[in-house]
Amino acid sequence: MAATMAGAAVPPGPPAVAAGRTGSERGPSVTLLENIRGPRDLKALDSAQAGELAEEIRQFLIQAVARTGGHLGPNLGVVELTVALHRVFDSPVDRILWDTGHQSYVHKLLTGRQDFSKLRGKGGLSGYPCREESEHDVIENSHASTVLGWADGLAKARDLLGGSDHVVAVIGDGALTGGMAWEALNNIAAAKDRPLIIVVNDNERSYAPTIGGLANHLATLRTTDGYERFLAWGKEVLQHTPVIGPPLYGSLHGAKKGFKDFIAPQGMFEDLGLKYVGPIDGHDITAVESALRRAKRFHGPVLVHCLTEKGRGYPLALEDEADRFHAVGAMDPLTAEPLAPVGGPSWTSVFGDEIAAIGAERPDVVALTAAMLQPVGLAKFAERFPDRVWDVGIAEQHAAVCAAGLATAGLHPVVAVYATFLNRAFDQLLMDIALHRCGVTFVLDRAGVTGTDGPSHNGVWDLSVLQVVPGLRIAAPRDAGQLRAQLREAVDVADAPTVLRFPKEAVGQPVPAVGRVGGMEVLHRADDPDVLLVAIGVMAPVCLRTAELLAERGVRCTVVDPRWVKPVDEQLAPLAGGHRLVAVVEDNSRSGGVGWAVGQALRDAGTDVPLRTFGVPEQFLPHAKRGEVLADIGLTPVEIAGRISAALARKENET
Ligand SMILES: Cc1ncc(C[n+]2csc(CCOP(=O)(O)OP(=O)(O)O)c2C)c(N)n1
Numbered sequence: 001m002a003a004t005m006a007g008a009a010v011p012p013g014p015p016a017v018a019a020g021r022t023g024s025e026r027g028p029s030v031t032l033l034e035n036i037r038g039p040r041d042l043k044a045l046d047s048a049q050a051g052e053l054a055e056e057i058r059q060f061l062i063q064a065v066a067r068t069g070g071h072l073g074p075n076l077g078v079v080e081l082t083v084a085l086h087r088v089f090d091s092p093v094d095r096i097l098w099d100t101g102h103q104s105y106v107h108k109l110l111t112g113r114q115d116f117s118k119l120r121g122k123g124g125l126s127g128y129p130c131r132e133e134s135e136h137d138v139i140e141n142s143h144a145s146t147v148l149g150w151a152d153g154l155a156k157a158r159d160l161l162g163g164s165d166h167v168v169a170v171i172g173d174g175a176l177t178g179g180m181a182w183e184a185l186n187n188i189a190a191a192k193d194r195p196l197i198i199v200v201n202d203n204e205r206s207y208a209p210t211i212g213g214l215a216n217h218l219a220t221l222r223t224t225d226g227y228e229r230f231l232a233w234g235k236e237v238l239q240h241t242p243v244i245g246p247p248l249y250g251s252l253h254g255a256k257k258g259f260k261d262f263i264a265p266q267g268m269f270e271d272l273g274l275k276y277v278g279p280i281d282g283h284d285i286t287a288v289e290s291a292l293r294r295a296k297r298f299h300g301p302v303l304v305h306c307l308t309e310k311g312r313g314y315p316l317a318l319e320d321e322a323d324r325f326h327a328v329g330a331m332d333p334l335t336a337e338p339l340a341p342v343g344g345p346s347w348t349s350v351f352g353d354e355i356a357a358i359g360a361e362r363p364d365v366v367a368l369t370a371a372m373l374q375p376v377g378l379a380k381f382a383e384r385f386p387d388r389v390w391d392v393g394i395a396e397q398h399a400a401v402c403a404a405g406l407a408t409a410g411l412h413p414v415v416a417v418y419a420t421f422l423n424r425a426f427d428q429l430l431m432d433i434a435l436h437r438c439g440v441t442f443v444l445d446r447a448g449v450t451g452t453d454g455p456s457h458n459g460v461w462d463l464s465v466l467q468v469v470p471g472l473r474i475a476a477p478r479d480a481g482q483l484r485a486q487l488r489e490a491v492d493v494a495d496a497p498t499v500l501r502f503p504k505e506a507v508g509q510p511v512p513a514v515g516r517v518g519g520m521e522v523l524h525r526a527d528d529p530d531v532l533l534v535a536i537g538v539m540a541p542v543c544l545r546t547a548e549l550l551a552e553r554g555v556r557c558t559v560v561d562p563r564w565v566k567p568v569d570e571q572l573a574p575l576a577g578g579h580r581l582v583a584v585v586e587d588n589s590r591s592g593g594v595g596w597a598v599g600q601a602l603r604d605a606g607t608d609v610p611l612r613t614f615g616v617p618e619q620f621l622p623h624a625k626r627g628e629v630l631a632d633i634g635l636t637p638v639e640i641a642g643r644i645s646a647a648l649a650r651k652e653n654e655t
Pocket of ligand 1: 203
């Protein structure tokens with residue numbers, strides 16, 4: 001939507017893509033894309049064909065991503081940019097690096113990967129760059145703001161080892177809000193003669209519009225194309241003016257920086273020591289190619305500022321102000337209606353409603369998000385209390401330290417992030433929040449096995465890395481009622497941090513309790529029980545089903561939900577003592593997780609009942625649906641019941 005790009009050099013989009021057309025109706029024009037086996041084929045096209053190819057790619061993306069779900073808006077925005085990159089550089093000798101990697105679909109299409117039928121599914125293409133898939137993929141990331149650090153390392157190594165390849169890092173304006181990007185820029189700018197090309201893909205958005213001083217600065221730079229035009233005019237006119245023309249042009253050009261500051265506010269990038277090229281219309285392949293060629297010739301770090309439009313060419317995405325179809329589920333491409341029935345309210349929406357209700361009762365409760373207001377469920381809170389919510393950009397570390405400041409001043413911050421991204425803020429949670437006994441609530445969405453987003457998006461480390469934080473309490477609610485109750489308990493804690501974790505997807509049926517032991521809720525009990533099943537959060541239904549399967553084999557179980565999984569409830573060891581075996585089932589790494597903590601608590605209490613832990617093995621999990629991943633790693637009732645039976649049988653044999 002050109003109107004949102006104030007002052008930008010991006011003209012209105014191409015004719016709207018006929019969203020309803022199916023692959024088979026695409027007609028003969030699709031052959032251009034089909035004939036691209038790799039970047040070399042791309043170079044054989046003339047510029048008109050390159051433009052046609054870009055439109056074919058857009059059609060392809062809309063149809064393919066609608067079938068499987070995936071990152072649609074970001075990829076529609078980088079079609080021309082990616083075509084230009086692969087025409088100017090020689091991947092894989094030259095290294096093209098994608099920050100975050102969610103916008104690499106076009107790169108995949110141009111590097112021999114056109115079977116999108118199982119995108120993000122088991123055995124299909126990954127939703128991010130993936131080294132197993134292609135020699136053109138250098139880094140597999142999905143955590144934002146790392147690419148400039150990678151580029152700095154690759155360029156340093158190239159120079160030390162005597163290489164001559166180009167290192168090209170593509171980073172979004174959203175990812176550029178991350179502190180890591182600035183640490184890298186500081187280093188990159190220090191080496192004035194080390195070639196490295198940074199392409200800023202500026203679509204003015206993360207999910208929502210990018211915020212903060214940097215976003216404002218980029219907006220200022222968007223207006224500087226008047227300067228580029230002035231220089232071009234100067235070259236044209238003055239150089240052809242006899243006698244005074246060429247010297248005048250030379251001295252103007254020599255005084256470039258001061259002059260540019262006069263014509264348009266000059267960028268901090270040049271102040272930092274980076275050559276700045278731009279702004280370029282990122283949908284004009286010829287313009288992007290010419291900027292990239294200029295950058296390629298430059299013997300130092302150079303930043304090419306490309307203006308693009310998220311969701312380009314797909315009206316339904318452009319109309320969606322919330323996130324321009326940043327990521328979509330499988331949908332009808334004509335209407336964008338989801339194909340799969342929505343299975344009731346999501347965990348995110350239950351949290352979103354409850355935190356908004358708490359906000360109305362507690363004026364001291366404030367909220368922070370790292371560029372994901374909508375996805376983490378803070379939209380309703382933000383609507384009602386706009387002054388009490390801050391989007392800090394992709395800056396989880398800053399969110400945590402800022403929360404420490406807010407808490408110290410008497411507020412209760414709720415920091416809502418995806419579980420996997422909390423990894424970034426571990427030190428700040430430990431030192432700035434826990435050490436200072438700040439009452440801060442972390443809400444971890446997408447905890448556990450998330451599945452289709454692949455290895456880096458699973459939230460299977462929080463229960464392990466957070467075990468070592470003194471004073472921290474962690475809740476793993478098993479259903480919506482527990483989530484509401486535990487959120488309220490968490491925001492009542494004023495002198496220590498708390499963490500609540502819950503998974504993606506629908507929240508499911510309530511799981512009622514039949515009793516209570518200490519702070520734990522008993523979900524199932526039997527007379528003279530054999531096995532104590534400790535169910536962590538959403539593993540409660542799995543444990544209840546496991547208990548049923550074991551009952552069929554004559555094994556009697558108690559099932560408890562500890563609710564607060566750190567610290568281990570003091571009543572757990574005495575309860576365990578009345579059983580022949582304890583099994584902890586968690587949707588987190590087995591290494592250092594709740595099972596490990598329960599083991600330590602049992603030993604400390606002198607309880608020597610055998611313990612089995614069921615969780616995620618210490619490995620990176622390939623992308624597939626959550627259920628498929630859980631089945632592959634044995635986190636199913638049948639598998640757990642089988643292994644518990646076997647353990648009991650072994651124990652029988654030993655006695
Ligand atoms: C450390 C981290 N925090 C949050 C995210 C979630 N996230 C994925 S993409 C994205 C927005 C990225 O914006 P930008 O870099 O401008 O790329 P665009 O999608 O606009 O092309 C965010 C916040 C992430 N990937 N990594």
